[in-house]
Amino acid sequence: MAVNFTIGGKLLYPLTSPPPKPEPKPDPKLIDKVVSYGDREVIVTVPFPDSIEMIVVLRNEHHIAPDTSFKSKKIISIQLDQEIQKQLVLASVEKPAWITGGAYPNGKKADFRVAYDPAHPLHNGRVFLNRQLADDLPYWTMRVEFSASKAGTCGLVQLTAAIEHILPMFHVEKLLGDFQLSRVDAAIDCIGVTPIDLIAHIPKPGKRMVYIGDHGKPESVYCYAEKKQPNVPPKSYSYKTTGPLRMLLYERRDYLLQMKQPPTYGNCPVTRIEVPMRWKKNRPLLTDISLIKNLFQGRRVAYAAAVANMASKGWQQYCMAALGAGTSGAMFTWVPGPGGKYEKAYLTSAGDLVDPLNWEKWDVGLEQAGIAALIQKAFAQS
Numbered sequence: 260m261a262v263n264f265t266i267g268g269k270l271l272y273p274l275t276s277p278p279p280k281p282e283p284k285p286d287p288k289l290i291d292k293v294v295s296y297g298d299r300e301v302i303v304t305v306p307f308p309d310s311i312e313m314i315v316v317l318r319n320e321h322h323i324a325p326d327t328s329f330k331s332k333k334i335i336s337i338q339l340d341q342e343i344q345k346q347l348v349l350a351s352v353e354k355p356a357w358i359t360g361g362a363y364p365n366g367k368k369a370d371f372r373v374a375y376d377p378a379h380p381l382h383n384g385r386v387f388l389n390r391q392l393a394d395d396l397p398y399w400t401m402r403v404e405f406s407a408s409k410a411g412t413c414g415l416v417q418l419t420a421a422i423e424h425i426l427p428m429f430h431v432e433k434l435l436g437d438f439q440l441s442r443v444d445a446a447i448d449c450i451g452v453t454p455i456d457l458i459a460h461i462p463k464p465g466k467r468m469v470y471i472g473d474h475g476k477p478e479s480v481y482c483y484a485e486k487k488q489p490n491v492p493p494k495s496y497s498y499k500t501t502g503p504l505r506m507l508l509y510e511r512r513d514y515l516l517q518m519k520q521p522p523t524y525g526n527c528p529v530t531r532i533e534v535p536m537r538w539k540k541n542r543p544l545l546t547d548i549s550l551i552k553n554l555f556q557g558r559r560v561a562y563a564a565a566v567a568n569m570a571s572k573g574w575q576q577y578c579m580a581a582l583g584a585g586t587s588g589a590m591f592t593w594v595p596g597p598g599g600k601y602e603k604a605y606l607t608s609a610g611d612l613v614d615p616l617n618w619e620k621w622d623v624g625l626e627q628a629g630i631a632a633l634i635q636k637a638f639a640q641s
């Protein structure tokens with residue numbers, strides 16, 4: 260049932276009913292701010308790392324007993340290659356129950372899954388090893404993928420223990436010091452709202468993709484940056500017409516229920532604001548994760564009902580259309596007068612929930628996710 264909100268005696272348009280209070284309550288260390296809107300409160304967390312991918316080339320100097328003889332680089336490389344292949348076969352056979360997967364039959368790859376907690380079977384990381392050649396010399400890369408927010412400090416201890424089991428002849432601490440980031444998804448949770456309650460802005464907006472849930476409301480919103488038209492026809496119909504993904508909003512409660520997992524805060528809705536970042540070159544070190552640029556630069560997320568003094572049903576419909584089609588698409592639904600008024604209010608909305616200033620608490624999120632402790636372990640060997 261829709262509920263009318265008033266702030267300062269001014270009527271705002273009806274939104275979803277006030278949600279249940281989060282149960283359990285969020286960890287106070289994770290809370291950045293609490294914003295009140297009439298009889299509704301929205302809890303905004305500090306930014307934290309969600310998905311992380313990192314990669315390292317396994318080298319002789321990472322070995323617990325590196326070969327310091329006068330052998331040629333080629334011989335040392337071949338010896339290390341053979342040692343890794345043998346160890347991956349052993350690690351695939353003799354492993355604890357919380358590690359699954361193993362070496363490929365061709366001996367050139369291995370894929371291990373690491374469970375953080377048996378009570379949450381979907382909370383797992385991945386350790387992928389790949390044999391490659393450069394100048395006819397074999398070498399191995401290790402790629403580690405995990406969700407820092409799901410793993411937490413205990414899960415990351417489990418993950419490093421898995422690396423030690425898979426390759427016990429390598430110093431995990433030295434590997435951590437050389438891991439390079441290939442992907443980081445920075446996230447902020449807005450507890451007490453659904454995507455339909457929000458207005459989202461990104462720099463140079465392009466297409467948007469919206470998934471509508473069974474309840475008939477937006478459940479996930481993908482915000483892509485503008486993509487320039489190609490000068491010549493693409494060579495394949497698989498050519499992507501969307502620009503890079505700049506921000507994602509999705510309802511965590513609905514997602515977890517669909518995955519048969521208990522929602523983090525009970526029946527209270529949680530919209531996760533997620534900004535993905537990928538590096539193909541000039542990758543930063545894991546140990547420099549606190550120094551990466553502000554991933555929320557140019558992004559703004561506002562509580563729609565607080566934007567303008569508009570109680571009309573048209574304003575609510577406009578916000579819903581703008582979620583999927585953007586303001587230019589939403590303009591076609593209304594006559595020029597009201598449509599222009601709605602567009603101005605929508606485009607000029609500030610980020611009362613999320614804006615670039617939220618990034619100032621990035622270090623707090625790294626600490627709560629256990630990444631800070633992981634980096635300290637790497638520095639212990641530097």
